[in-house]
Amino acid sequence: CLLWDWASPHILPKESSEADKNGEERNRQNFVRLLKYSNPDWLFLSGAFIFLALALIGEMFIPFYMGRVIDILSSNYKETEFLVAMFYMALFSIASSAFAGCRGGLFIFSMFRLTRRLRLLLFRSVIKQDIAFFETTKTGDITSRLSNDTARVSRSIAGNVNITLRTLVKCIGVYSFMISISWQLTLLTFLSSPLTWIIQKLYNRYHQDLVEKVQDSVARSSDIAKEILESVKTVHSFDAAEDEAKRYDDSLQEIHNLQTRRDMVRAVYLLLIRTINLVTQVAMLMYGQTLIESGFITSGKMVSFILYQMESGDHIRLIVHMLSEITHSAGAAHKVFQYLDRKPQVSTSGSYCPEQLHGGFVFKNVSFTYPSRPDTAVLQDISFNLPPGSITALVGPSGGGKTTCVSLLERFYEPTSGEILLDGIPIQQYKHQYLHAKVALVAQEPVLFSGTVKQNIGYGLEHAPEEQLKEAARKANAEPFILGLPEGYNTEVGENGSQLGAGQKQRLAIARALARKPRLLILDEASSSLDAETEHEIQKSLQGIEGLSLLIIAHRLRTIEKADQILVLEGGRLPERGTHEELVERQGVYYKLLHGHVLQNGE
Ligand code: ADP
Ligand code: MG
Secondary structure (H helix, E strand, O other), X not given: OHHHHHHHHHOOOOOOHHHHHHHHHHHHHHHHHHHHHOHHHHHHHHHHHHHHHHHHHHHHHHHHHHHHHHHHHHOOOOHHHHHHHHHHHHHHHXXXXXXXXXXXXXXXXXXXXXXXXXXXXXXXXXXXXXXXXHHHOOHHHHHXXXXXXXXXXXXXXXXXXXXXXXXXXXXXHHXXXXXXXXXXXXXXXXXXXXXXXXXXXXXXHHHHHHHHHHHHHHHHHHHHHHHHHHOHHHHHHOOOHHHHHHHHHHHHHHHHHHHHHHHHHHHHHHHHHHHXXXXXXXXXXXXHHHHHHOOOOOHHHHHHHXXXXXXXXXXXXXXXXXXXXXXXXXXXXXXXXXXXXOOOOOOOOXXXXXXXXXXXXXXXXXXXXXXXXXXXXXXXXXXXXXOOOOEEEEEOOOOOOXXXXXXXXXXXXXXXXXXXXXXXXXXXXXXXHHHHHHEEEEOOOOOOOOOEHHHHHOOOOOOOOHHHHHHHHHHOOOHHHHHHOOOHHHOEOOHHHOOOOHHHHHHHHHHHHHHOOOOEEEEEOOOOOOOHHHHHHHHHHHHOOOOOEEEEEOOOHHHHOOOOEEEEEEOOEEEEEEOHHHHHHHOOHHHHHHHHHHHHHOO
């Protein structure tokens, strides 16, 4: 308890003492929890603790034998005694180095294992979060928790605990030896402690502040570089390369200034501390000399004492530093645990997987509001059917809520009220994997992954036979262009399919959707980058797939004239529905859209 109180004041933000207490309590809980995460490494850690103890025992005896050697040399010299003392000194010195090496190695090994474990846990938890989480959370925040905070946390556990423990135990050993030599001399070494303490505290506060500022400026600088590199086309076309280089240089200058200030602060601090140490040592030597003269201690003992004292000074400083590090990393632990403990708002606990499926979807009085925009209702009391094997078109002005309907079908979000049913059963009762095998989506802007064409079509279908993937490619009318690629199905598509054209990407995305043999295929303006002929071909081959319902959100209204039903979605409501002919006759929203469209495109 004392140890925590010791380090925390200059690390935690200045809040009321009540909040301080809560913060400390939380840090302590996080720390205990982290220790639990280290459980699988108990064998390595226990080994490390044993080596730690052994190394320290060895180390403690070196100054002792050094003093003895000096006493032997300065009184009536006996060769055997001298050799024995030298032998022990060498023995303890070699053994303690070897043990210290083993201890360090084991701690670092456990640290890497813990980092890896934490990263995987965190990644698992994050990747399973609902889409709303990703909309309200910056990717940079997630990746920084994943890489920096996990590393800092495990460093605190395995690394700092290692050093703190070692130092603490060593301190006890050192002071025991010192007191056994002379308690008066020991007391003298404490005289400068209050001053050291104050300097230490001031330094910690100021230095920590600067360290954070340096980190911030490094982050800002890399943000600037990232921004410039990502918009390099714009930079070139405005001939702004030199200006941008200057902007980047300014950010580098800021880092440099802060780093210089940080290092100067450190230099002044070290100078002060070393001066105090020197003064203490001089006082000690003067007093020690009177002790030697009056025969209380030998000069060898005095040498041992000085050696111990030199160690002790460093160690107290190190403990203070390490404790503040540990408290600091408890903050990082909090960040890691925050995401680790977050429960996705869309539950994935459904377990229903019927063998037979009709494949009829029903929207029943569905209303929806985006969590990130709680004041605007995007869908208001929508009801419609998607009968098995039918083609439904969803049309309407942009922003009407079409993509939102798709997101609800994909269970990216839960409806605010109402239900979506599959064969009469709410979709959240189906097993997550099952539902996603039955509903396939080709999104407005399809995302491909770097890898081959074949890997992209088979995404999420590790063991699918090659023929299944090729069949999907044929149905998506993608095979002709795939075979034209240098290595056919084994051609790399580049990062997000950058080596393919927009139309090719879309056909590949359709093939990927078909490869899992869905019962409902959703094309969300998926054909917008295809020419009319290709679009027609694809639709024809899709219609030929038995039992497949299509939900088409189309950009060109002409392509959906043959749909079994057309739903017009406007402002989150469905003012019209029917076949093309019925809707044209009605001369309502659809008619106007069609009219506007024809006018716009001059068709
Ligand atoms: P459509 O696909 O018909 O063009 P959307 O379903 O994409 O329309 O959008 C419907 C409304 O919801 C729009 O007003 C849009 O601004 C809003 N919206 C869409 N996505 C989000 C989101 N992720 N968070 C908040 N609001 C959104
Ligand atoms: Mg849309």
